[in-house]
Amino acid sequence: MQYFINFIVKFKEYFTFVALVIISLSLISMGSVSKIGGLRTIMIGTMGQLQGVFSWIPNPGAVQSENRALRELNLQLSTEVTKMRQSLLENERLKKLLELKESTEYEMIACEIVGKSSVEMRNYITVNKGENFGIKKGMVARTDAGIVGLVIAVSGNYSLIELIANRNVKISANIIRNNIDGIISWQGEDYFVINNIPNSFDVKPGDEVVTSNYSNKYPPDIPVGLITKAEVDKSSMFMKIVMRSYVNFQTLEQLFIVKYIANEERQRLLEEIEMKLQIKKSEK
Amino acid sequence: MKLMFDPIKSKNVTQNYIIYGAVAIILSLLQISLLNLIEVKGITPDLLLILVVWITLAEGQFTGLFFGFGIGLLFDFITLDVIGTNALTKTIAAFFVGYFYKEGYVSERLGSFFFVLITLVTAVIHNLIYYIFYIRLSDLNYLDFFIRYGLATSAYTGVFAIIAMLLNIPRKQINR
Structure with a gap:
């Protein structure tokens, strides 16, 4: 017995290390960020308040970058306004001809960003409005430029938004010029890749990308970004497409929460199918 | 008979542990509330990893393992990461650093x-392991992402370690 105790004491570091690694791996297999418990929601409120206290501190880099982005946007918008006026008239005429319904306008809630968390390449922001203002988990955040992210947790007066610039976010998107659909995923900084577009399709740099009708999380036709690179990949069936987000995530200060939650029935159906597939997999 | 329990030493050790715990909480709050001000292209230094290295070099591998695990768990909780990810990587980090304790x-x-x-x-070892968990649900290329972000984060953490090192210089001089 004494020998056994001595053995344990002698190698206590190794035993402790193995035990802690096993505990960590068990915890990892148990939960993910989407399953935020009540305790974490309290945490968000607390963190929101804390971040609110420090939100007055200016970030010179961000201000400079925002000014540059705004000047570019201003230039771009002024040329587009003229085009838009013409397009609007033409659009009205065509709508009447085709008897299309007016697209639905979603109500929006303006919010101030009180905190940004960029920890180990995970990007979240906290805004100063929550449940008390009608914000719910699953609503979409956007700016005038385009899509920002999704509300993943809310407390009374704060909401936590997961930016689209996160590794586990996938967006069903549509290239406007030729109505091609693909899946967008983050590649780092403001860049994204568009997957599942065959080599034979006509995609060019400069093509505009919006959210697709097929998305089960985001409302359709919200601007996402501009294609910066589109190359035929000879080693695969699909093109290599890189897109830059319209939103400059470094300089965000205000945003809107779109009062839109994807169809719950559709969500439920997808979850049921996913569950069935998982059961089938585990049976095999 | 050899004295197994030294009350004075034990009091100092407990005091140190309380200080480490308090510093861990303060650094966690700093990490998520103020560090975006010094963020460079989405990269921030890992203050808690510096603390884990510090504690392990000061107290030894055995104590470092517990603090690595505890600090990692705290960090997972407040940063909404998958619970256990940072606990695992920081435990491994402490285990590695423990070999340099003298x-x-x-x-x-x-x-x-x-x-x-x-x-x-x-930091390089920590990020090598961390990014395996980070990448696993995505289409990102592990090597490419690690070279772009893992190494940059490690370097930034190293820069901040200089500040921690400078904080210890007066203590070193006093001890002499």
């Missing part, structure tokens, strides 16, 4: 570039 040379090691070097190497 009793009687604590101040020398904490107050020299040895500390910065160890932090840098540990």
Whole structure:
């Protein structure tokens, strides 16, 4: 017995290390960020308040970058306004001809960003409005430029938004010029890749990308970004497409929460199918 | 008979542990509330990893393992990461750093570039493991992402380790 105790004491570091690694791996297999418990929601409120206290501190880099982005946007918008006026008239005429319904306008809630968390390449922001203002988990955040992210947790007066610039976010998107659909995923900084577009399709740099009708999380036709690179990949069936987000995530200060939650029935159906597939997999 | 329990030493150890715990909480709050001000292209230094390296070099591998695990767990909780990810990576980091602990040379090691070097190497190991979990649900290329972000984060953490090293220099001089 004494020998056994001595053995344990002698190698206590190794035993402790193995035990802690096993505990960590068990915890990892148990939960993910989407399953935020009540305790974490309290945490968000607390963190929101804390971040609110420090939100007055200016970030010179961000201000400079925002000014540059705004000047570019201003230039771009002024040329587009003229085009838009013409397009609007033409659009009205065509709508009447085709008897299309007016697209639905979603109500929006303006919010101030009180905190940004960029920890180990995970990007979240906290805004100063929550449940008390009608914000719910699953609503979409956007700016005038385009899509920002999704509300993943809310407390009374704060909401936590997961930016689209996160590794586990996938967006069903549509290239406007030729109505091609693909899946967008983050590649780092403001860049994204568009997957599942065959080599034979006509995609060019400069093509505009919006959210697709097929998305089960985001409302359709919200601007996402501009294609910066589109190359035929000879080693695969699909093109290599890189897109830059319209939103400059470094300089965000205000945003809107779109009062839109994807169809719950559709969500439920997808979850049921996913569950069935998982059961089938585990049976095999 | 050899004295197994030294009350004075035990009191100092407990005091140190309480200080480490308090510093861990303060650094966690700093990490998520103020560090975006010094963010460079989405990259921030890992203050808690520096603390884990510090504690392990000051207290040894055994204590470092517990603090690595505890600090990682705290960090997972407040950063909404998958619970256990940072606990695992910081435990492994503490285990690695533990091999460089040498009793009687604590101040020398904490107050020299040895500390910065160890932090840098540990940060690379920490990020190598962390990004396996980070990438697993995505289409991102592990190697490409690690080279772009993992190494940059490690270097930034190393820069901040210099500040921690400088904090220890007066203590080193007083001890002499």
